[in-house]
Amino acid sequence: METTASDFSTDVIEASRTTPVLVDFWAPWCGPCRQLGPTLEQLDAERDDWRLVKVNVDEHNDLARQYGVRGIPAVKLFVDGTVEAEFTGALPRHAIEKWLDEHLPSEEKETLRQAQAALRDGRREDAAELLAPLAESKEASPETRLLLASALVFDAPERALTLIDTLDVADPALRQQREAVQTLGRLLTRDPDLPDTDTAATYREALAALREEAFDDALSHFIDVVREDRSLDDDGARKACVALFTLLGPDHPVTKTHRRTFDTSLY
Template identity: 50%
Template sequence: MDYEVRDFTRDVLQASAQQPVLVDFWAGWCAPCKMLGPILEQLAAAAQGRWTLVKVDVDAHPDLAQQHQVRGIPAVKLFVDGQVVDEFTGALPQSALEAWLAERIPSPAARQVAQARAELAHGRRAAACELLQPALAAEPDSREARGLLALAVVLDDPQQARELATGIREDCDSHAAASAAQCIADLLTLDAEALPAGRGQAHHRAAIEALRAGDIEAALGHLIACVMDDRAYRDDGARKACVALFELLGAEHPQLRDWRRRLQRALH
């Protein structure tokens, strides 16, 4: 396929309003250009239209090189909506180039995960599931999608949530969601009748019943009462469950700040 520029305004500036355009400024005498060029072409062919590649021979188009402040080659510039949003100079190995592109031009699945994270922040778990399930089907190794989906499904399917959350490490963006899902799944699957004796028993049992009924705020009320009456009950389990339920409510929940304050008061 011929990637050489024909009309920079049409091929790059106008086209980048529809999809990202990666421009490779190169020359035939440049050894690093000869290394980088085929890698870019291979990745462009595999991109399936997520972005396009345009190559500019700086010897044939010195005006374009000057206009876009090319100081050394190969110079790679990413255009979106007619503007350069990122760039680098020099040849990168394929793995580094793939990582650079993945960060700046996310896959459809990665965009779905980002949208799902926003839905979860507002507590819209069903909408998040609709985005995360196809995202995970497209990219089964996505730990971020797994962790977020675990939180989205935990009230309906604690066992699935537990399986999805397994192995999500602390360096993953969805670690907090996965940890919360694990904690909530553990709470939901407790035998409420076999809880250990103590001042926190009744509150803990009521919290489990409320959570099984899908009433997160009622569950929080009982758990905070448990913290006040017997914080050590089940190894500080009520406080840990509150933190997990805060994650489930979502960072944009209108009552989240109030619930956090209530827990802080119970702890002091």
């Protein structure tokens, strides 16, 4: 549907509080607009999780200026009254579908947001309870399974390792998170063969503290081992520190206490 400046608030802003609205800023003389328009209209007819609204910038240049349109076609996705995402130019259908899937709100995305907040607050059981029903689905995203594994790794490390056993993630941050779960899961489920040395004894103390979730003590001992013998348990102490910092996050008090000391211990 076409909208006007006087109807924009109703057709887009208010409507997007119920259903996301995709706004296509276009002009009749614009070749790329004529290429993109039919694709958006076809997608709009096929899907019911968003609706299309078109704005002719020749007739409503004030709206184009208000929303920072500098080139057309310009597409903006409105969710809850604000612009959630946007792109400029005539993208092919498959790229538009990928863009929509990435930015449209969904039950899984909202659950992930709530679970991430729970993990940041240290509420692992709440996060696991939120994620478990989604993770059981064959369509569950790798991020969902990885987040559940992160929530479970200290309480059920074997299950956490199973969840990520065949997980394929491309995003560097998700790969780092997967490696952190793998590292901690292995440390919590195996008894390493260690020499009879003082450094090995400190490493055992670190592992015991880790199993008790005494992260402050665990990191202190692991850092002592990093200083003395990086080769112990295949550099296990350093890997454990990195894994803990990754899962606890940069703002966790334990991370803030030990991160600088750990960094200096490497040199």
